[in-house]
Amino acid sequence: MPLFPRKGAASIAALLAAAAISFTAPAAFAGKADDTLNAAFAxxxxxxxxxxxxxxxxxxxxxxxxxxxxxxxxxxxxxxxxxxxxxxxxxxxxxxxxxxxxxxxxxxxxxxxxxxxxxxxxxxxxxxxxxxxxxxxxxxxxxxxxxxxxxxxxxxxxxxxxxxxxxxxxxxxxxxxxxxxxxxxxxxxxxxxxxxxxxxxxxxxxxxxxxxxxxxxSPKGKPAIKNIVVRTIPEMNTQYAELMSGKLDWIWRIPPDQASRLESRVNVLSAPIMRIAYVGFAPLANGGDTPIANADVRRAMIHAVNRQAIVDAFAGGASKVLNTPCNPAQFGCEQDVATYAYDPELAKTMLADAGYGDGFQIEMIFAAMPRPVAEAVAADLAKVGIDVVLNEQQYAAGVGKWRAKELPAFFSNWGSYGIGDVVFILSNFFGGGADDLVQDKEVQEWVTTGDTATEDSVRLENYSKAVKKIADEAYWMPMYNFNVNYGLNPDLVFTPHPDEFARWWLSSWQ
The missing domain is CATH 3.40.190.10 (Periplasmic binding protein-like II)
Known part of the structure; x- marks a missing residue:
């Protein structure tokens, strides 16, 4: 369920300045002219x-x-x-x-x-x-x-x-x-x-x-737009330039700072989504021979990361720091759980009490997350003596290592199929399957009961117990919920949805 592109390296301000000379008159957007929606992914x-x-x-x-x-x-x-x-x-x-x-x-x-x-x-x-x-x-x-x-x-x-x-x-x-x-x-x-x-x-x-x-x-109806062309354009600044020149009609996942700079040139929409970012801990990695196996070490790591600063710098908008391994908008996502405020001094004390006063080194794979966000997490952990070796992977490769229990920490994101129910996240990561790197039998039992019950009250009761224990034991470092910025041709009518599925069959031209 994941994916998030890396930021472009070039300055968006410089790009806009260079492009401004071509914007003394409105751009001629080609998509509407030939009834072709041109879209791009990074x-x-x-x-x-x-x-x-x-x-x-x-x-x-x-x-x-x-x-x-x-x-x-x-x-x-x-x-x-x-x-x-x-x-x-x-x-x-x-x-x-x-x-x-x-x-x-x-x-x-x-x-x-x-x-x-x-x-x-x-x-x-x-x-x-x-x-x-x-x-x-x-x-x-x-x-x-x-x-x-x-x-x-x-x-x-x-x-x-x-x-x-x-x-x-x-x-x-x-x-x-x-x-x-x-x-x-x-x-x-x-x-x-x-x-x-x-x-x-x-x-x-x-x-x-x-x-x-x-x-x-068909509930999808008959599309108003005849053709769609989708290209992969890894460099975001190239996407911005093509959007402003009219070669593209739709792009997404624009970082907040760059979205604000594009607003005067194109139509920018921001919409909340179900996706959340998280750092998953694997107490069983390397046969349990890892500092991560110690719950106090995991708690200390969460205290060490300034998650609010990371949200402010990289997410913005409606994104908020999370304390739960799910999206608060989801059914069954209990919010009355243990929380871990940013407190690096407490983190150092906890690490010392756990026998790691001199710190330690861990590898953290990150996939489908921007490198600067992973670097921010690593930098905060370094301040309390934890040397994080970052290993960027494509999502499929990262999951392979994760499931093989070859690493103690994995930084990524999860969208729950865009569905507002914890059945699509808790089961995947804590239900006993391949992605459950915790294998807590008690949590598994609660999750399974919640997944199979027909009464909402039973589901809520069991999910609450599971979420509370996951937070108590610091099995995850929940990071934040996402919002998405879309860049659009002003002539394109497009409605975003919280499941992150672009429904171009519902789109039309002004």
Missing amino acids: AEPEPLDSYKIAGRQGLILARHVYDGLLYKDLDTGEIVPALAESWERTGPLTMEFTLRKGVKFHNGADFTADDVVETLNTVITPEYGTRYAISVDWIESVEKLDDYKVRINMSKPFAGAVEMLADALPIYPHEAFAAGGSEGMAKNPIGTGPYKLVEQEPGIRYVFERFEDHYEG
Whole structure:
């Protein structure tokens, strides 16, 4: 669920000064002229098999190509029919879906129950390697009842099941998927979505064309904009220049200081999101032979980091220091927890009492976070005697080391699929799976009970216990919640949403 680009090295002030000479008259924005939305990401989108993607970039593109059985209207919070025209719970562990007729895939194939059965029964297998187990491990099997009706048999009660079916589990054409698998879908993405991919240089450039046969009644509707071109442009200053000159219509994740300087030239929108930054501690790393295994060391590290100063310098806007391993906007994110104020002198005392008065060295991998933020954390820890060796990795590589228990600290961010429920974060990091580097059996039990309960009161009670213990034991150093700045062509109508999914199918021109 992560990704955040690095800042450009060049001065935005210098860039704007150099560009000013071309702004004596308004820029001619080309996107509207040829009905093509030109967008850019700083980070490369991953191959477009939704089940293997971690970063928002690839998932945004994928959601324009693919559809799920259901769809969540973020403006109302309502779950509505998509490829399924209706559904019902037929038992504690069964759901049945009546499928929509007349739906076409981009290759002309008809959508039927075979597509649902083939897709979901494939991605739930361990061999397939779905990136996040929480998204599919609640599915035991999927049965075809007739050509337009399927039953999902659940392996366990899961409070987030309907949320996951709302566009997070896309349906692939069964014949193409059976023949090519994940690699085939990434090479030639075929969906039923509002746009079809007509050209791609993987990781570099993607060209989409409005799918004129997108089914009637789709909650995504018929897009107003005909074409979309998305490019990877790692250097943010290049993005700013192209946005101001009219070569780009949409960019995002603009740092606060640079957003304020762009406001006089383009339309800048700022919006809160569900994503949070965190430093995860791994008491079990290297077989437990690490200072991080000591809870007082972890507590001291949190006291040592001036998180408010980091928020002020790098996040701004609506971002706030967090004390919990979740977003306060999420259901079940208990706020009455132990807190750790910035107090470097207390941190030194705690380290000395724990036997580390002379300090120690640790490696911290950071992924999908700007280097200056990681450097700020390391600098604060250095002041209390902790020498942090920073190791920047791509997210997938970083997670590999994290899961292999090869390092004691990991700095990244998590978006919970943009969903306001702790079921999409606590389970992933504290529920006993591959990303649980704590393996606290008591916390796991509380999280599992919360994830499987049908009554909100039971869920809240158990999540509260889990969050409180995670804070008490300082298993995480929660950092802050994110907001996102978007830079837009003034002619583009675009509505941001807290799940960080750009819904270009809802966009239009002024």
